[in-house]
Amino acid sequence: xxxxxxxxxxxxxxxxxxxxxxxxxxxxxxxxxxxxxxxxxxxxxxxxxxxxxxxxxxxxxxxxx
Ligand SMILES: [Cu+2]
Numbered sequence: 001x002x003x004x005x006x007x008x009x010x011x012x013x014x015x016x017x018x019x020x021x022x023x024x025x026x027x028x029x030x031x032x033x034x035x036x037x038x039x040x041x042x043x044x045x046x047x048x049x050x051x052x053x054x055x056x057x058x059x060x061x062x063x064x065x
Contacts (some may be wrong), residue, residue: 001042001044002041002042002044002048002050002052002053003039003040003041003053003063004039004040004042004050004053004057004064005038005039005040005064006018006033006038006039006040006057006062006063006064006065007038007062007063007064007065008061008062008063009033009035009038009062011035012017012035014035014062015033015035017055017060018031018040018060018062019031019033019040019057020042021037021059022042022056022057022058024056025048025052025053025056026046026048026056027044027045027046027047027048028042028043028045028053029043029044029045030042030043030046031043031053037046039059040061
């Protein structure tokens with residue numbers, strides 16, 4: 001499954017925001033965000049552009065690596 005690294009998540013609210021933002025993307029069917037590693041792993045039902053994932057995360061105020 002694809003994954004993306006997110007900078008600046010500090011608590012479970014951040015994790016919740018990122019999880020919601022990714023889950024809202026058309027083609028993403030499940031999301032698991034790890035606060036300690038700063039990594040989000042997601043499952044696709046169809047190919048999703050990595051830029052779209054990074055943009056959704058940027059929109060809620062986090063940077064990606
Ligand atoms: Cu937080």
